[in-house]
Amino acid sequence: MLAGIILLSGTAVILSRNPVHSVLWLILAFFNAAGLFLMLGAEFLAMILVIVYVGAVAVLFLFVVMMLDIDFAKLREGFVSYLPFGLILAGVLAAELIVAAMAAVVVGSPGEPVAPVIAAAADVSNTEALGALIYTKYAYVFQASGMVLLTAMIGAIVLTHRQRSGVKRQNIGQQVARRPEDAVIITKPGVGQGVEL
Amino acid sequence: MQPIAESIGIAAPELVLATGAMVLLMLGVFRGNRSLHGLTYGGVIIYAIAGFALLGDAQSELAFDGLYIADDFSAYLKVLIFAAAAICSIIALPYLVRARSDKFEYPVLIMLGALGMSMMVSANDLLSLYIGLELQSLAAYVLAAFHRNEASSSEAGLKYFVLGALASGILLYGVSLVYGFTGTTDFRLLQVAVTETPAVGTVIGLVFILAGLAFKVSAVPFHMWTPDVYQGAPTPVAAFFASAPKAAAMGLLVRVCMDAFGGMMSEWQQIIAFMAIASMVLGAVGAIGQRSIKRLLAYSSINNIGFALIGLAAASELGISGVLFYMAIYLPMTIGAFLVVLSLRGADGRPLDTMNSLKGLSKTRPGLAIALLIFMFSLAGIPPLFGFWPKFAVFNAAIDAEMYVLAVIGVVTSVVGAFYYLRIIKLAYFDEPEGTVLPQESRVNGALLAGIAVFCSPLGLFLMGPITVAAARAARAMLTF
Numbered sequence: 295m296l297a298g299i300i301l302l303s304g305t306a307v308i309l310s311r312n313p314v315h316s317v318l319w320l321i322l323a324f325f326n327a328a329g330l331f332l333m334l335g336a337e338f339l340a341m342i343l344v345i346v347y348v349g350a351v352a353v354l355f356l357f358v359v360m361m362l363d364i365d366f367a368k369l370r371e372g373f374v375s376y377l378p379f380g381l382i383l384a385g386v387l388a389a390e391l392i393v394a395a396m397a398a399v400v401v402g403s404p405g406e407p408v409a410p411v412i413a414a415a416a417d418v419s420n421t422e423a424l425g426a427l428i429y430t431k432y433a434y435v436f437q438a439s440g441m442v443l444l445t446a447m448i449g450a451i452v453l454t455h456r457q458r459s460g461v462k463r464q465n466i467g468q469q470v471a472r473r474p475e476d477a478v479i480i481t482k483p484g485v486g487q488g489v490e491l
Numbered sequence: 492m493q494p495i496a497e498s499i500g501i502a503a504p505e506l507v508l509a510t511g512a513m514v515l516l517m518l519g520v521f522r523g524n525r526s527l528h529g530l531t532y533g534g535v536i537i538y539a540i541a542g543f544a545l546l547g548d549a550q551s552e553l554a555f556d557g558l559y560i561a562d563d564f565s566a567y568l569k570v571l572i573f574a575a576a577a578i579c580s581i582i583a584l585p586y587l588v589r590a591r592s593d594k595f596e597y598p599v600l601i602m603l604g605a606l607g608m609s610m611m612v613s614a615n616d617l618l619s620l621y622i623g624l625e626l627q628s629l630a631a632y633v634l635a636a637f638h639r640n641e642a643s644s645s646e647a648g649l650k651y652f653v654l655g656a657l658a659s660g661i662l663l664y665g666v667s668l669v670y671g672f673t674g675t676t677d678f679r680l681l682q683v684a685v686t687e688t689p690a691v692g693t694v695i696g697l698v699f700i701l702a703g704l705a706f707k708v709s710a711v712p713f714h715m716w717t718p719d720v721y722q723g724a725p726t727p728v729a730a731f732f733a734s735a736p737k738a739a740a741m742g743l744l745v746r747v748c749m750d751a752f753g754g755m756m757s758e759w760q761q762i763i764a765f766m767a768i769a770s771m772v773l774g775a776v777g778a779i780g781q782r783s784i785k786r787l788l789a790y791s792s793i794n795n796i797g798f799a800l801i802g803l804a805a806a807s808e809l810g811i812s813g814v815l816f817y818m819a820i821y822l823p824m825t826i827g828a829f830l831v832v833l834s835l836r837g838a839d840g841r842p843l844d845t846m847n848s849l850k851g852l853s854k855t856r857p858g859l860a861i862a863l864l865i866f867m868f869s870l871a872g873i874p875p876l877f878g879f880w881p882k883f884a885v886f887n888a889a890i891d892a893e894m895y896v897l898a899v900i901g902v903v904t905s906v907v908g909a910f911y912y913l914r915i916i917k918l919a920y921f922d923e924p925e926g927t928v929l930p931q932e933s934r935v936n937g938a939l940l941a942g943i944a945v946f947c948s949p950l951g952l953f954l955m956g957p958i959t960v961a962a963a964r965a966a967r968a969m970l971t972f
Contacts, residue, residue, distance in 0.1 A: 394691050433495065434502075434555035438610060438622040441509060445603045445626060448516070449633035452596045453648075 296326045296333070313359045321352045338421040498554035501561050503544040504569060505609055511537035512602040519595030527593045531580050534598040538577040538605070545569055551968055553615060557677050560615035563968035567815060567961055568612040568742040575735040575822050576605035578939060582830055583727035585933040589840065590725065592638050601731065604630035608739035612746070617666045617676035617700075620743060624662070624707065627736060628655050634731065635724040647723025654706070654716045662703025668696030678751040685754040697752055701762055704747065707740035710800060711769035714793050718777075721789035726842060729785055730829030733792045738818045741796070745803055745811060749969060756806055764804040764897055770797030771904040778911045783844050784832050787911065788825065791870060794908050795821050801897055802885040810888035812959070812966035817881035819958050820869075820947075824878055827943040828866045830936065834859055836929040843928070849915060851924025859931070860919045862944040869947040871912035872905055877951045884959075 299322070306319040324347045331340035418426075428436050483489050499506060515530050515537070522529075551562030580598045587593040607626030614620035632655060636648025670676050672692035673684040685693060706713040721729040748759050774794025781787040799821065802813035834856075835843040853860040869878030882905060889898040931937045945951065 391695070394695065431556050432558070432618070434498070434558045435618050435622050438619070438626065441603065441606065442622065442626045442629060444513075445600070445629045445633070448596055448600065448603070449629065452594060452600070452633055453636055453639055 296329045299323075300326045300330075314356065317352060317356045317359055320355070321348050324348050324352065336420055338419075338424060493554065493556055498559070501552050501554035502559055502613070504541040504573075505606060505613070507537060507541040507544055508602060508606040508609065511541070512599055512606060515602065516596075516599045519599060522595070524593055524595050527587070527595050527597065528584060530595050531584060531598045534580055534602055535577045537602065538573040541609075542570060542573050555619075557679065558616045558619045559610075559613050560678075561613060562965075563961075564742070564746070564815075564965040565609075565613045567965035568738055568818070569609045571738045571819060571822055572605055572608045572612070572735045575738065575826060576601050576608075576731070578826055579727060579731035579734065582730065582826075582833060582936050582939060583725075585936060586725065586727050586833060586842070589932075590638060592640075592725075594637075597634075597637065600630045600634055604634070604731075605735065608735055611739045612742040614743065614746070615678050615750075617669065617678075617751075620747070621659075621663060621666060624703075624740075624743070625659060627739065628659065628707075631655075631732060631736065634728045635720055637728060638725050643723040644725060647720045650723075651716055651720045658703045658706035658713065661699050661706075665696040665699025665701075665703060668692050668699065672696065678746070681751040682753055685752050689755055689758070694755070694758060697755060697759060698762065700747065701744075701759060704740060704744045705766055708737055708744060708796050708800075709793055710766040710796050711773045711793065712766075714770065714773065717793055718781075718786045718789040721792075722783055722785045722844075726785065726829060726833045726844075729788075730826050730833070733788065733825045733829065734822045737792065737796065738822060741799060741803075741814060741818055745814060745969065748803060749806070749811065760804055760806055763800055764894065767797050767800035767804050767897060768900050770794065770800065771901060772797075775904040775907040778908070781911075782846050784846060784849070784915075785829075785844055787846070787915075788828055788832070791828075791908070791912075792825060794904065795825070795870070797904070798882055798885055798901060801889050801894075801901055804897060805885075805888040805892035805894060807888060807892050808963075808966050808970055809891050810885070811969055812962040813881070813884040813888040815962035815965050816884050816959055819962065820877055820881045823943050823946050824866055824869050827862065827940065827947060828870065830940045830943065831859060831863045831866065834931050834936065834940065836932075838927045838929065840929060846915070846918060847925060848928070849918045850922040852919040852928065855924050855928045856930070859928075859940075862940055863919055864916055865944045865948050867912040867915050871909040873909075875949045877947045877949070877955070880952075880955060 303319045303323040303326070307316045307323065310316050310319060324343060328340040328343040328348075331337070331343060481489050511534070515534060518533070519526055519530055545566045551560060553560050580601045583597060584593075587597060604627050607623050607628075607630060610619060610623030611627060614623055632648055632652040635651045636645050638644035666676065669681070669692075672690045673681060675681060675684060689697075702713060706716075709717040721732065724732065748756075748763065752759055770793050774790050774792075774797055778787050778790035778794070781790065795817075799814050799817045802810040802817060804810070805813070832844065833842070835848055837843050837848065849863070852863065865876065869876040872879045872882045882901075886898045886901055889895075889901070931940075946954070
């Protein structure tokens with residue numbers, strides 16, 4: 295059932311006309327995926343999915359979609375003219391996959407996994423198990439994904455940061471070093487006279 | 492569990508690059524964009540140190556519980572990658588300064604890309620393969636859009652990013668299928684798990700993985716991004732794209748096919764042979780009508796990848812060493828050709844990119860015209876020049892593996908390709924000059940150009956012995972896995 299809802303809401307993400315609705319459908323899909331993880335006994339992944347994807351990514355999407363004023367009707371132009379060709383391609387691909395799968399059912403045997411899935415130890419919660427693996431066996435890829443994130447960060451800064459001229463920046467050192475004599479002029483104008491600064 | 496210190500020792504080149512990139516980044520942050528030149532040459536030193544860290548005993552070693560492998564094969568490709576990355580960061584300097592995008596991040600991004608590539612060629616697990624690939628691609632997307640103020644550069648970056656993300660998605664889908672049907676991502680275990688009659692999921696997974704990797708080497712039918720990205724991206728970046736990532740992705744393709752899926756050789760051989768033929772034909776035919784030199788070089792790189800894939804399709808030791816030899820010669824040829832484009836500036840100092848700007852180059856810039864002549868003849872594979880020998884090596888491997896059709900199509904497309912290479916030479920030598928071409932502004936680039944030209948000229952044949960020996964050793968290390 296959960297998988298079915300994921301498929302349905304996934305389709306709805308693509309089909310709904312209003313982009314905000316799309317994002318809401320996406321959130322539904324995320325929740326159901328989290329439900330699937332829970333049923334598989336991966337409660338940590340389920341929680342992460344809800345917190346990170348629903349809590350952060352989807353909300354960010356929502357902001358972006360609301361802020362960007364995109365005319366989606368315009369984007370759809372030309373969709374109909376490409377549709378037949380796209381459908382033909384998709385149909386051919388689907389047919390090929392089905393033929394391959396049928397052939398496998400008749401001829402081949404499902405491959406025997408060489409490395410049996412490691413059964414989770416009963417007394418270890420899967421958060422602990424994940425942590426133990428990430429920092430030992432998979433330390434290399436863990437560190438490398440850190441480098442990937444660093445690259446992404448540098449990239450974002452390179453592509454968006456620009457030096458503007460004429461920005462009034464606060465210079466705290468200067469503010470602290472300012473003395474009363476620099477800032478205040480005491481004058482005693484006579485009656486009926488103006489002040490010249 | 493392998494002790495972490497031992498793994499770190501084996502993965503020293505990556506470690507040097509990673510820390511080096513971070514040190515350069517910190518220096519750049521504190522010193523600002525003025526430090527671009529200093530950082531670039533500092534980066535060259537870091538590449539040299541990383542290359543030095545490659546030297547060591549030749550046997551293949553696994554690190555990080557089989558996620559990483561260091562052998563002759565990866566060392567050979569890493570030397571190529573580091574050298575190409577170092578050259579590509581140096582040649583960019585005058586260009587970046589003139590285009591007012593001399594930001595210190597340029598050498599840092601190139602180095603992070605090189606780190607990703609060296610992780611790719613050392614990957615011994617589908618996981619580390621993906622992470623390395625992603626690191627390299629992410630740096631490449633940013634580099635393509637480096638000229639943020641120019642619409643064409645941003646377009647190239649965006650196009651590359653969208654298509655690259657799609658390719659990564661396809662690759663990951665394939666990886667998950669393979670994992671689901673075999674229960675492992677480790678290449679050594681996959682070698683055992685994958686047999687002559689594989690499960691259908693494994694086959695589909697392999698096809699998806701090959702599609703993702705074909706995108707990275709820009710083999711037909713996953714080549715569409717190449718001309719647009721090369722044309723839109725800044726010229727030194729295009730030179731980088733055409734060189735180092737190609738070598739890395741080719742190495743990865745060879746390792747995935749020969750090692751992990753060695754049992755399914757008959758399955759992937761057809762795919763690779765098809766990609767080789769399609770790339771050679773499309774690369775040769777597509778280039779004929781081009782007006783932009785960068786687009787033409789993009790088609791030329793598609794064409795060359797097709798030739799290199801012949802060696803892989805042969806799937807023998809001879810073929811693999813042919814691929815490696817091909818990459819070692821292709822890299823300098825293509826960097827040299829881009830360096831010529833980089834040296835073309837019109838009267839107003841702006842870079843030139845049209846074919847017509849080459850007219851009469853022999854009269855306005857005789858030295859540059861000679862270099863162009865050498866690179867074009869070499870890319871076309873005219874015998875006394877170096878570019879002939881790698882083609883000879885891969886055709887030889889194909890004939891040895893009794894793939895005569897492949898070899899014949901290769902020779903035919905090579906002749907077709909010679910047409911447009913010769914057309915460039917005709918423009919440069921037999922047409923009257925149109926407009927002026929400013930002289931070389933940077934001595935370093937001039938010297939590099941001369942050096943690469945000498946390497947590709949018949950004089951480079953003195954180096955052929957050591958390169959073929961190294962390529963053969965690397966291929967043997969790969970096969971006696």
